[in-house]
Each structure stands twice: as C-alpha cells, then as structure tokens.
Amino acid sequence: MRSLAHPPLPEQRDFPSRLHHPRVAARLGAWLGICFFVAFATGLVSHLAQQPDSWLPSRPVWGYRVTQGIHVAAGTACVPLLLAKLWTVYPRFWIRPPRQLRELALHGAERASIGVLVAAAVFELATGLANVTTWYPWSFSFRPTHFAVAWVAVGALVVHIAVKLPVVRAALAPAAADEPEPPGEGLSRRGLVRTAGVASVAAVVLTAGGTVPWLRRVAVLAPRSGTGPQGIPVNKSAHAAGVTATATDPAYRLEVRYGETSVSLSRDDLLAMPQQTSGLPIACVEGWSAHGEWTGVRLRDLLDAVGAPRGRSVEVSSLQEHGPFRVTHLPHQYADDDLTLLALALDGEPLSLDHGFPCRLIAPNRPGVLQTKWVRSLEVPA
Amino acid sequence: MRIRILLGGLGLAVAAYGAWLLLGDDLADLVTIAVWLAAGVVLHDFVLVPLTLGVSWLGLRVLPGGSRAAASAGLVVLGTLTVLAVPVLGRWGANTDNTTILDRHYGLGWLAVAGLTIMGVLLVLVAKRRSGGPGARRR
Numbered sequence: 221m222r223s224l225a226h227p228p229l230p231e232q233r234d235f236p237s238r239l240h241h242p243r244v245a246a247r248l249g250a251w252l253g254i255c256f257f258v259a260f261a262t263g264l265v266s267h268l269a270q271q272p273d274s275w276l277p278s279r280p281v282w283g284y285r286v287t288q289g290i291h292v293a294a295g296t297a298c299v300p301l302l303l304a305k306l307w308t309v310y311p312r313f314w315i316r317p318p319r320q321l322r323e324l325a326l327h328g329a330e331r332a333s334i335g336v337l338v339a340a341a342v343f344e345l346a347t348g349l350a351n352v353t354t355w356y357p358w359s360f361s362f363r364p365t366h367f368a369v370a371w372v373a374v375g376a377l378v379v380h381i382a383v384k385l386p387v388v389r390a391a392l393a394p395a396a397a398d399e400p401e402p403p404g405e406g407l408s409r410r411g412l413v414r415t416a417g418v419a420s421v422a423a424v425v426l427t428a429g430g431t432v433p434w435l436r437r438v439a440v441l442a443p444r445s446g447t448g449p450q451g452i453p454v455n456k457s458a459h460a461a462g463v464t465a466t467a468t469d470p471a472y473r474l475e476v477r478y479g480e481t482s483v484s485l486s487r488d489d490l491l492a493m494p495q496q497t498s499g500l501p502i503a504c505v506e507g508w509s510a511h512g513e514w515t516g517v518r519l520r521d522l523l524d525a526v527g528a529p530r531g532r533s534v535e536v537s538s539l540q541e542h543g544p545f546r547v548t549h550l551p552h553q554y555a556d557d558d559l560t561l562l563a564l565a566l567d568g569e570p571l572s573l574d575h576g577f578p579c580r581l582i583a584p585n586r587p588g589v590l591q592t593k594w595v596r597s598l599e600v601p602a
Numbered sequence: 603m604r605i606r607i608l609l610g611g612l613g614l615a616v617a618a619y620g621a622w623l624l625l626g627d628d629l630a631d632l633v634t635i636a637v638w639l640a641a642g643v644v645l646h647d648f649v650l651v652p653l654t655l656g657v658s659w660l661g662l663r664v665l666p667g668g669s670r671a672a673a674s675a676g677l678v679v680l681g682t683l684t685v686l687a688v689p690v691l692g693r694w695g696a697n698t699d700n701t702t703i704l705d706r707h708y709g710l711g712w713l714a715v716a717g718l719t720i721m722g723v724l725l726v727l728v729a730k731r732r733s734g735g736p737g738a739r740r741r
Contacts (some may be wrong), residue, residue, distance in 0.1 A: 300682035303650075310651055335643065336617065342642030349686065354703050355695030360631040360639060368623035370637075375617025382609035405667050407674040415675040419682045426683065426715065439689050440711025443695070448702035459699040574700075 235311035238402045239412050245308045246391035247413045249384075251420070253377060254299040255294045256341070260374050262291035266505060267367050269587050272549035272579040273533075278557040281584035285503035288587070289431040292507030293424045295348045300419035302341060304412065333379045340373035352506045353443040354455075363505075430508030444508045449572045452502060452510045455588060458573040463594045472578055474562075474595060479602030480527035487578040490564055493517045498559040504588035514582045516563035519555055519598075528600035530556050535601070536581055539594040548590045554583040562595060654681065669727055676723035680716055687712055 265287045269276050276283075318324050347358075347366050356362060358553055381388070390396060401409055429439025429444040430453070439445075444453050458464045468473070473484045496518050503509035523534065534550040560583040564571060571577045576593030583591065603624050624635065657677060689695065690708045697703055 296686065299686045300678070303682045303685065304678060306646065307651070313647065331678065338644050338646070339639040340620075342646060343639050346642055347638070349689050350695070353689040353693075353695035354697065355689055355692075357694065359634050360627065363625070365627070365631075368620045369635075371620025371623060372617045373620075375615070375620060378613030378616060379610055380613075382606045382613060385609070386605050406670040407678075408671065411671060411675060412678070415678045416682075419679045422679065422715075423683060423686050426711075427686070440706060440714055441683070441690055441708060442706065443690055444703055445705050447705075453702035454700055457697075457699045460697070480689045560644060 230314050232311045232315050234314070237406070238404050239407065239409060240308055240311050241409060242387050242391045243396060244409045244412055245305060246384075246388045248305040248308060248416055249388070250392070251417065252298060252305055253381070255298045255301060255420075256374065256377060258296065259291055259294040259344075260370055262287045262294065263367070263370055266291060266587065267363075268589065269585075270363070270505075272551075274551055275553075276343055276585065278554045278560070278584045278586075281500055281504075281559065283585040284587055285431075285501045285509040288503055288505060289428070289507055289509060292348070292352060293428055293431070295345060296423050296427050297420045298341075299345055299349075300324055300416055300423055302345065304419075306338065306418035308412070314601050320518050327502070330383055333376055333383070336372065337376035337380050340376055343369050343445060344373050354506070368432045430506075433510075439602050443506070446508060446510060447572055450512070450569060452575065453504075453508055454574045455504055455506075456543075456593075458577075458594070461543065461594065462537075463539040464573065466539045467573060467577055467594045474579065475597040476522050476526050476599075478526040478598065478600040479572070481526045483525055487564065490517055490579060492564065493521060496561060497563075498561050498582065498584075500559060500561075500582050500584055502582070502588050503586075509588075512582075514561055514563040515565040515568070516561040516582075518558065519550075519560040519581070519583075520558065520573060521563055522562060522598060523555065523600060526600070532600050535597075535599045536592045536595060537597045537599070539596045545589050545592065548581075549590050550581070550583065550590075554586060558582060559584050562598075650685070657681075668730070669723075672723045672726040672730070675726075676719050679722075681713055681718045683719075684712070687715075 265276070266284070268274055269284055282597055306583040318329050344366065347362065347369075350357065351362055351366070407415070425435060426439055427434040427443070429442035430444040433446065436442075436446050446453060448454050458467060473486055474490065476483050476485065494517070497513055497515045497517055498515050499511065501509050501511045519534070520530075523532075528534075531552050532555070533552050534555045535547060536550055537547045538545070540546050560581075562579050563576070563582045564579050566572070571580060576595070579595050580593040581591050581595055607674070624632065627635070644680060654677075658674070661670070661673055673728065690706075691712060693704050693708070695704060
C-alpha cells in the first residue's frame, strides 16, 4: 500500500465523467472562439479609434457605442464558456508525457501552446473585468498591455485550432450528433453545453445595464447603473482631475489658435455665438454609454474664427494638469463634422462641473476618454 | 494537412507580434505582466478547479441521485457568475468622489442571482418528478 503522505498524482482515467469528452470541448470551444474573435475585432476598432492619427470615419454617430458595448459584452460572455471549457478538458492536464523523444517534443510543444493560450485568455478576461470597474491592481499600463496580450491570445488560439482541427471536425460532424450519450446519473453532455450557454447569456444580461438602457433594472452586477449627474455617468470627476478651481474661475478664457492668429473667449462670449444642439452618445472604453442632447458652439465655427482651413486636425487641451488625456488629438474628419461641438449645456442645463464645465468637446463616433472635458485651448498647427 | 500548417504558421506569427509589442515595455512592467499571466493559470488550476471538485464531491454525497443533473447545472451557472462578479463584489475600484461607478448593492444583486438559480434548479426537479420520477429525461 502506498504511503498516505505521498498520494499518487491523479491520471486522466481518474476523471470518469462522460462530460470530459471532445464533443463537449469542441462545442464549448466553438462558442468561446466566436466570442474571443468578436472581442478581438471590436478591440482592434477601439485601439484604432484611440490612435492620434485614427482614420475611422465620424459616422455612424453610434458606431463606437455599439462596437465597444459588444467588446465588453463578448468578453463577459467568455467567462462562463472559458471556465466550462477548461473544466471539460481538465483531465488532459494529468496525461503523462510520452517517452519517445519525437513524441515528447510534440507533446511539450502542444502543452506550451496551451499554457500560453490559457494564461493569455485568463489575463485578458481578468484585466478587462477589473478595468470596467476602474480597478487597476497592477503597475503596467492597461491599454497597450491588454492590446498586446490580445494578439498573443488570438495567435495561440489559432495555433490551438490548427492542432485540434481533426478532433474538432470529428466531434462536430453530423454523424457524431446521432451517437447516443453513455448512460449516467448527472448532467448530460448536451445539458452542460446548454447550461454554459445559459450562464453566458445571463452574464451579459446581468452586466449590460450601462450599455443597454432597458436592461438597467435587471443588470444587478453591472459596474455602473448608467445614471449620474444630468443623467450621464462620470469617468473622471472635476475633483479627481484637480480642475475645480480653474474651471470655476471667472477669469477663465478659451484660447483658439491657428499659427499666429488666436482668439480668447470667455464662457459668455461662447454663449453669445450661434448655438447648436447635437444628440450624441458618450461611449466609454469601459463599455457603458449614454445619449445626451448637447448644446454649444460648432467646433468648425470656432476654427473658422481663426481662419483654420478644413482638413486639419486639432490639439485639444484640458485645464487638468496631469493624466494621459490632458491633451488629445482630434483628427480632421471629426473636427470638420457638423455635429462636433464645444458643448456648454447638456439636456438644456449648463454643463455640470463633472461633465466638463465651462465647456467640453463632444464628437460623433469617438471613445469617451477623448471627448476632452474642461477645455482650455484648441490649436490647429500651422 | 496543408490548411493546418497554414493556420499554425498564421497563429505563431500573430502571437509573435503580440510578444513583440510586449517587449517594448521596461523590465519591471514585464515582470509584473509575467506574474499576472502565471497567476491566472495557477489560480485556476490550483484553487478554482480543486474548489469545484470539492463542491462536486460533497454534492455527490449529500444530494439524492435524481437531483444531480439539475444541481450540477445550478453550480455551473452560479459558480461562473460568482467568478464574474468578484470585481464588483470586492468594490476595489470604488471612488469616493465619483458615485457613478459601482453604484449598486452588489451583495443583494448576487443574493438575487443565487436565489433565482436555486429556484430554477428546484423548478426543474419538480417538473422532472411530475413527468415520471428521477431519471426520466428527454434527449
């Protein structure tokens, strides 16, 4: 009898449940793969939208709202699917390595690729879930890291599909569906796949309240209920940005510059200019979004006041003195769009301090972090 | 076979691009990223899986045979949703000067999800009993 102090390591045959089967793994894997690729594609859109020289069009106005909402929802849907998938294939973790050198090398390579895939996939979901609650328990920069590891995860996923293609083909073949399941007491294979699907849909419904307004009441696990001052959530408060004093200073002036030409405008000067109302969503990288009726001066009118030609991008500076979004770069297609405003009011009331008083940028189809608040200057490089 | 080699090559190139992007970081960040990458695998394989196996083992001993399928389904739903809810339940991202983030009672929300899941499991069991006792399941 073996000593209890050194119990033998489990082997694959120690997990006899009928659920540890390639058909379950292939079906869960197919859904998981779809969700991962959707999250990757929408993530690429978001990454591009945040590049200073983005060529994304300014229409449709709801474009970023939809792609980023889908990005976060697809990642959320992956959580139950990934956990169920990993559980299904878990006994394979205990397969003993083969003895022949050639087989051992292949076995090692496959294990390594799966190790990379699991590590990168869990990393993407964990950092994404923490980020949507504005929790950053790490020292690295979130966006470039989440972006880079996404490429690693998707690359490892494609390698995994290449390795498993014969198994997947056999498991998903129509003939395989007619094969009866082995008898047993517990959950059936079909039952597990359906349950993981239900959990995945529930995960999205319970968290999507900040994105889909009619889900607000049932989205009990959403990081944001989707409301806030003037009906819209806030990402960074005036206090956190350190602008409370400068934003409320009566001496505040907006500077608009093009080369040597510049104008200096108080909030009253801005209110005296022709006002336009644009119904535009504010859509955050964290997935939440909300529609607002923004009123203010068309950005193009301000650029015309200093004679800046069309087709030029604009440097938008905020009163905030620190932070990565203090100065943002507005590509020309947004600057020239008739809907783009330097907003002074939201839903008929003066902009609240947390929404960017005295004035903020609001452009169609843009990530929220680039809709600069507490705008101090607009500059078109000559 | 050719398509598998092509796919494999494509996957390696895509993953290598991601690794190359990461290499732009300084060493301290790379170490943190490596720790996070490894921690996910370790937490899953050596905490979450043993925990699931333990709960399943307990379930096998406590629950009557006919209720196992529904109970397992309930465990899959509630377990995965609980993992998903960790950041909102922990509230580590809460911010005193911004009340629009983490602005719900997540503990109550989780209890509601748990209650609904348990109710769903019980409803399935009652329906199964009515339709002909344990083990009577449609395929």
